[in-house]
Each structure stands twice: as C-alpha cells, then as structure tokens.
Amino acid sequence: MNNRMRELREAQGWSQGELADRLEVSRQTVNALETGKYDPSLPLAFRIARLFGESIESLFIPED
Numbered sequence: 001m002n003n004r005m006r007e008l009r010e011a012q013g014w015s016q017g018e019l020a021d022r023l024e025v026s027r028q029t030v031n032a033l034e035t036g037k038y039d040p041s042l043p044l045a046f047r048i049a050r051l052f053g054e055s056i057e058s059l060f061i062p063e064d
Helices: 005-012 016-023 027-034 042-052
Strands: none
Touching (some): 005 016, 005 027
C-alpha cells in the first residue's frame, strides 16, 4: 500500500521521531509505514488521518 505520510510529515517540518511521538509509536514504525513495508492497523490509520486532517482514503492508496 502506498501512502502520503512522508510528504505530509515533511510539510509539517516534523522528523520521523516527532511524528512517532505524536502517534505514540516507534520511529521504526513510522519508517516502515513511509517505505511501504508495513500497513497500519485500522486504529493507527485513523490516528494518522486525524493528525494530518485528512481522510484515510486520501492518505493510503492501495496498490493495484
């Protein structure tokens, strides 16, 4: 699954560590999400969407 997390994080001027703190996950989790190595749980996807003020559908794009 592709996502826009890196783009949105960088637009806020946050490091991966800062985003991780805001989401209450590890920096490694943020890195795995941004690189597409890990798909978030539904509760985490909602937290990410809420934090960025976006819909889940606008953040996460399924691969065809």
